Amino acid sequence: MAIVRTFDKLDLKANARHTETNGGWSIQGQDGEKFLQINTVGSSDREIPGKVSQTLRLSKDAVEQLADLAEKHL
Incomplete structure (x- = not known):
């Protein structure tokens, strides 16, 4: 698990194809x-489908930054 407080722009060279899966959210203290x-x-083709794979906790500042990025770039 990771707490994210800020996002930095990445310059990724490869554009790997990602599989689809479900996500969920909650508010935690x-x-x-x-x-x-x-x-x-x-995803369904994993050894244990449905098992939590990644967890991120975003601070208020990180959520606001992400919302600004989405508004600007999507």
Whole structure:
């Protein structure tokens, strides 16, 4: 699990194809601070489909930055 407080632009050379899966979100607290938690689960072709695969907790600043990026680039 990771807490993300800011996003930096990446200059990725490869554009790997990703498989689709489901994600979920919740609001979690830690040390008096609230976070938007995003979980993804293993896709249907994984050894254990549906098992939580990645977890990110985004701070309020990170969520605002992500919203700005989405507005600007999508």
